[in-house]
Amino acid sequence: MKQFKFLLPVLLPVAFLFGCNQSNEQCELPSGYKDNLSYIDIIRMENLYFENITKEKILANLESYPEFSKAMFANIGLENQEQLAEELLLIHQDSGMIELYQEVKKIYGDISDIKTELENAFAGIKYHYPDYKIPTVYTFVSGFGSDLIVTDEVIIIGLDYFLPEDHKFQPVDLPNYILKRYNRAHLVPTIVTAISSQFNKTKLTDRSLLAEMIYYGKSYHFTKTILPCTSDELIIGYETEEILGSYANEEMIWGHFIENELLFETNPFVIRKYTGEAPFTDEISPDAPGRIGRWIGWNIVDDYKEKNGLSLTELMEQDDAQLIFKNSGYKPRRL
Structure with a gap:
């Protein structure tokens, strides 16, 4: 399969055209968003499970926060709360866990910024969804x-996963190209992307790329x-250079999909090469970032919504990928 060389020298003009995301200081949320502002409390369960912990306190926590307990501890698989409390007590008295x-x-x-x-x-x-229950x-x-x-x-946030990249405690099961997205800045965009699945209609019978x-x-x-003041980098998890390089090479990337007739490919192993986690998309170029198919999909969707004047709710309800593509008028940017 033919590979291409990313045209990195053209990044400067591309940065001017596509890389100018407003800073948080310059950006204001739409007034309609402000009208729907609701204040929340974030419950710090780690404090309840580590500070002066006893079996009795764990049993009280399990009873007082049943939704948290069900979501967090369901996979432990113990028969009753007494056994669960004993197991959790051992875990939260471990010296390594206490240090973590x-x-x-x-x-x-202080998590006031996250709040x-x-x-x-x-x-x-x-x-956009007035009936949404926070x-x-x-x-x-x-x-x-x-x-x-x-x-x-x-929503349960495992804060230990979001320690700084240079911290001595890091999850051992994540490669560096994924781990770089596990930080404070990416946290809320990642949560919102996960929430989007509640509204993102799709045809389960369409298994194409x-x-x-x-x-x-x-x-x-x-x-x-939802987060108009958040940069594209934090939403898709690319570095700035990867965003700019993708725009600079968009025509070549799209040409690869068309020339190799990939759009209607249903082989999951092939699909994973273009949308799955990877440090780069080697089928196109060692310089092409991983998950490049997702990035192209984002551009197609943007064009579809803009061209057809749809609301966010109308867009998310549309489950026909072929119709979205056909009516997007998508073409790579020519720079």
């Missing part, structure tokens, strides 16, 4: 057992709409 908790507490003692970002995000969602938000330290749990009822590209494109478009 203390390190998280240093970094995330504000989530409140703004929920306001945006409620503007889930209860918890933080926790799981010993790298769970990074994020997002359901209709709860195009359908997967469009699905991810809709999810990123949702996140960008």
Whole structure:
């Protein structure tokens, strides 16, 4: 399969055209979002499970926070709460877990910024979906057992996964190209992208690469709409150079999909090469970032919504990937 060389020298003009995301200081949320602002409390469950912990306190926590307990501890598989409490007591008295908790507490003692970002995000969602019920938000330290749990009822943030990149505690099961997205700045965009799945309609019978590209494109478009002051880098998890290089080479990238007749490919192994986690998309170029199919899908979806004058809710309801592509008028940018 033919590979291409990314045209990195043209990044400067591309940066001018596409890389000028407004800073948070310059950007204001739409007035309609502000009208839907609801203040939330983030429940710091890690404090309840590490500070002066006893079996009796754990049993009280299990009873007082049943939604959290069900979502967080269901996979332990113990028969009753007495056994669960005994197991959790052993875990949270472990010296390594205590040290991890203390390190998280240093970094995330103050999470007022995360609280504000989530409140703004929920306001945006409620503007478009007035019936949306804001889930209860918890933080926790799981010993790298769970990074994020997002359901209709709860959001549980495993803060130990989001320590700084240079911190001595890091999850051992994540490669560096994924780990670089596990930080404070990416946290709320990642949560909003996960929430988007509640609204992202898709045809389960369409297992094509195009359908997967469009699905991810809709999810990123949702996140960008809800978080208009957030950069594309934080939404898709690319470095700035990867964003700019992709725009500089968009025509070549798209040509690869067309020349190799990939859009209607249904082989999951082939699809994974273009939308799955990877440090780069080697089938196109060693310089092409991984998940490039998702990025192309985002551009197609943006063009479709703009060309057809749709609301966010109308876009998310559209489950026909082929129709979205056909009516997008998508063409790579010529720079």
